[in-house]
Amino acid sequence: MLSAGLGTIVWTSIAFLTVLFLLGKMAWKPILKSLKEREDFIANSIKSAETANNQLSQLKAENEILLTEARLEREKILKEAREMGEDIISKARKASVEEEQRILSKAKHEIENEKSAAIADLKSHVVSLSIEMAEKLLKKEFESKENQIKLVEENLKSATLN
Amino acid sequence: MTIGIKIAEIKEFSFKLFIKNKVLLAIFTLFSLNLFASETINSDSSNVKSSHNTGFDAGSFIMHHIGDAHEIHFFTLNEGKENEKHFSLYLPIIIKDENGFKIFSSSHFYHNSYTAEIDGKHKHYYLHDGYLLFDEKIYKAEGDNGINIDESGKIANDTVLDLSLTKSVVGIFLTIIILALLFGSAARKYKKNPIKAPSGLQSLLEPLVLFIRDEVAIPSIGKEKADRFVPFLLTTFFFIWLANILGLIPFIGGFNVMGTLGVTIVLATVVFIITNINGKSNYWTHILWPHGVPFPIKLILVPIEILGIFMKPMVLMIRLTANITAGHIIILAFTCLIFIFGQQSAGGGYGAGVGSVLFMIFMYFIELLVVFLQAYVFTLLTAMYFGSAIEEPHHH
Numbered sequence: 001m002l003s004a005g006l007g008t009i010v011w012t013s014i015a016f017l018t019v020l021f022l023l024g025k026m027a028w029k030p031i032l033k034s035l036k037e038r039e040d041f042i043a044n045s046i047k048s049a050e051t052a053n054n055q056l057s058q059l060k061a062e063n064e065i066l067l068t069e070a071r072l073e074r075e076k077i078l079k080e081a082r083e084m085g086e087d088i089i090s091k092a093r094k095a096s097v098e099e100e101q102r103i104l105s106k107a108k109h110e111i112e113n114e115k116s117a118a119i120a121d122l123k124s125h126v127v128s129l130s131i132e133m134a135e136k137l138l139k140k141e142f143e144s145k146e147n148q149i150k151l152v153e154e155n156l157k158s159a160t161l162n
Numbered sequence: 163m164t165i166g167i168k169i170a171e172i173k174e175f176s177f178k179l180f181i182k183n184k185v186l187l188a189i190f191t192l193f194s195l196n197l198f199a200s201e202t203i204n205s206d207s208s209n210v211k212s213s214h215n216t217g218f219d220a221g222s223f224i225m226h227h228i229g230d231a232h233e234i235h236f237f238t239l240n241e242g243k244e245n246e247k248h249f250s251l252y253l254p255i256i257i258k259d260e261n262g263f264k265i266f267s268s269s270h271f272y273h274n275s276y277t278a279e280i281d282g283k284h285k286h287y288y289l290h291d292g293y294l295l296f297d298e299k300i301y302k303a304e305g306d307n308g309i310n311i312d313e314s315g316k317i318a319n320d321t322v323l324d325l326s327l328t329k330s331v332v333g334i335f336l337t338i339i340i341l342a343l344l345f346g347s348a349a350r351k352y353k354k355n356p357i358k359a360p361s362g363l364q365s366l367l368e369p370l371v372l373f374i375r376d377e378v379a380i381p382s383i384g385k386e387k388a389d390r391f392v393p394f395l396l397t398t399f400f401f402i403w404l405a406n407i408l409g410l411i412p413f414i415g416g417f418n419v420m421g422t423l424g425v426t427i428v429l430a431t432v433v434f435i436i437t438n439i440n441g442k443s444n445y446w447t448h449i450l451w452p453h454g455v456p457f458p459i460k461l462i463l464v465p466i467e468i469l470g471i472f473m474k475p476m477v478l479m480i481r482l483t484a485n486i487t488a489g490h491i492i493i494l495a496f497t498c499l500i501f502i503f504g505q506q507s508a509g510g511g512y513g514a515g516v517g518s519v520l521f522m523i524f525m526y527f528i529e530l531l532v533v534f535l536q537a538y539v540f541t542l543l544t545a546m547y548f549g550s551a552i553e554e555p556h557h558h
Contacts, residue, residue, distance in 0.1 A: 005299075007256070007325040008230065008424025012334055016428055019338045020397045027345035028393040031371060034356030041357050 218505055220498040228490045230422050231298050231329045232268040234415035248272075251415070253332060256325040257293065257300055264291070268326070271295040278307065281315050293322065300324045330425055333417035337405045345400075374399050374541060382545035383552065391548050394436065398429065399541040406486055406533030410526065420536070421487035423479070429540070430479035437547045438471065444555040474547055478540055485536050489529045496522045 142148050232253050239247040252269035271288035278287060280296070287296040289308040294301040296309065301319035304310040312318040327335075348363050360368045374396050379388040405419040419425055447453070449467040452460065496518040504511025 005230065005324060005328070005424050007323075008328060008330055008422060009428055010325060011327065011331040012425045012428040015331075015334045015338055016397075016401065016432065019341060019401065020394065020432075022342060023345055023397050024393045026342075027349040028396055030349045030353045031345070032375070032389075032392060034352040035368070035372070035375075037356045038358075 218498070218501045220495070220502060223498055224491055224494045227416055227494055228418050228421055228487055229298060230418075230424070232295065232326055233272060234329050234332065236413060236415055253327050253329065255300070256327065258323040258325060259302070264293075266291065268295075276307065276309075278309050278311065279315070280309075280311060280317060294319055298328075300326075329415060329417060330419050330422040333405060333408055333419040334425065336417075337401060337408060337419065340404055341400055370400075371396060378538070378542050378545050382542065382549040384549065387552055391436075391545065395541050395545055398433075398544060399537050402429070402482065402540055403534060403537035406537060409486065409490065410529055410533065416490070418487065418490050420482050421490060423483050426479040426483045429482075430475035433478060433544050433547065434472070434475040437475075437551045440548065441551045442553065444553055445551045474543075478543055482536055482540050485532060489525070489532055493522055493525050493529070496525065 142151070232255060234251040234253065236249040236251070238249070239245075250269075250272070252267050252272065255264075255266055255268050255271070257264050270290040271293075274289050275286050276289060277284050279285075280287075285296070287294060287309055289295075289303055292303050294303045294308050296317055299321065301317065301321050304319050310318045344363065344367065348367050351362070351364055375388070375392050378399075379392045379395050382388075383391055402420055405417070405425075408414075409417045409419060409421070411417075449471065450464060452463060452467070455463060499518050500511055500515045503514035
């Protein structure tokens with residue numbers, strides 16, 4: 001039953017060595033090679049995906065920082081702008097008030113000047129008018145001789161020598 | 163001119179066809195599938211009948227079925243009756259003696275049956291053309307009956323060199339063809355799309371290939387050096403496993419390839435050769451001059467280690483053969499149980515049949531595991547022997 005016949009040994013040797021050679025060349029070589037290739041491919045893919053992921057998260061963090069910075073910057077700029085605006089407005093207000101004041105006082109001054117000039121003018125006009133009238137009156141009064149003598153006499157009377 | 167060439171070509175072609183037909187005819191004659199061999203036993207029929215009446219011999223039935231044979235016997239109709247029919251594939255007999263090679267179909271043997279008293283039992287032997295087939299061994303025919311039995315009852319004929327394509331050899335060829343088809347087509351797919359995920363046949367084979375590479379070869383041999391041995395381990399694993407599976411398929415003749423010592427001895431020898439060819443200095447010093455061992459113990463240890471070189475592959479061989487044969491024996495024993503009980507009474511036969519079939523189903527499941535396990539164990543131990551052979555010295 002368990003005898004090892006020489007024929008079986010010979011045929012098995014031929015068959016096994018043939019299959020070892022054939023499978024080695026035709027099957028195992030391409031199969032193992034492509035398995036290795038695929039494994040390398042998968043390993044590389046995972047590695048590159050990991051790096052990409054890392055880069056992405058790094059980028060994200062950087063973006064976050066940039067975003068917060070930008071937000072802060074914006075707030076700062078807005079605040080400054082508001083302040084500046086307020087400043088400008090208050091300055092403008094102050095300046096306008098001053099200007100107004102200045103214009104007002106100038107106007108007042110001018111009005112005053114004009115007024116006093118007008119008054120002076122009026123005064124001189126009134127004087128010359130009254131002088132003219134007086135002159136005319138006097139001329140009319142003193143056209144006759146008796147009036148002249150009367151005046152003199154009156155004056156003399158008033159000018160009593162005490 | 164051209165016509166002349168054409169005629170020559172046609173002549174050559176028809177000659178080739180003729181040769182081809184001759185070869186095919188020869189092959190068909192050698193592998194004659196004799197499905198309607200109505201009277202297989204044509205001589206000594208009275209003796210044959212009497213031997214059938216002696217009762218069912220479970221031991222020889224089992225031994226006959228697990229042993230190698232020169233035919234593949236599928237089944238028998240009308241067993242033990244006048245019109246007994248054997249359905250067999252008769253394999254070619256190839257023998258060599260001082261007259262040179264002789265090739266003929268084994269149907270010549272199996273159709274010339276005789277019986278004789280050998281070892282105290284009535285046994286069949288077959289004669290053809292001056293040769294004798296007894297217990298699936300071929301001898302030279304001697305004397306009037308062809309058989310020469312000595313005083314102790316043993317056969318005393320001269321043996322001849324038997325290079326026949328026996329049942330186990332055909333089983334090996336079948337295994338190789340299946341292996342080549344399976345992995346040939348899988349390899350084509352791998353060549354076409356090395357990076358693509360496996361599909362179809364690849365999905366079936368790839369886990370096994372990866373299992374052998376990652377769980378057997380690399381842990382035993384080491385990642386850097388495993389690549390060199392992986393093809394051999396893969397071939398061994400699939401060869402043993404497929405041959406074992408072939409033995410579990412019913413109605414194809416009950417192959418017992420890995421239960422044939424002639425097959426496993428070749429596998430063990432190849433393992434032995436590869437291990438020792440690759441043996442590094444560390445391997446040999448470990449065997450021939452182990453470090454840190456006192457001299458008197460070396461005297462004991464070194465012979466044991468040297469013996470171990472041969473013992474390791476021998477153990478591989480015996481383990482595989484014994485396990486696969488044992489599996490076949492158990493299943494056959496359950497089958498025999500039915501016939502033994504059936505001889506007592508028909509009811510007993512049916513009763514034992516139910517129980518036996520249940521046990522056989524159970525055993526078939528176990529065997530499915532065992533055939534894988536034995537292929538795995540053989541491959542794993544082979545990988546470990548390779549690993550120990552190429553191991554680098556440890557730095558203490």
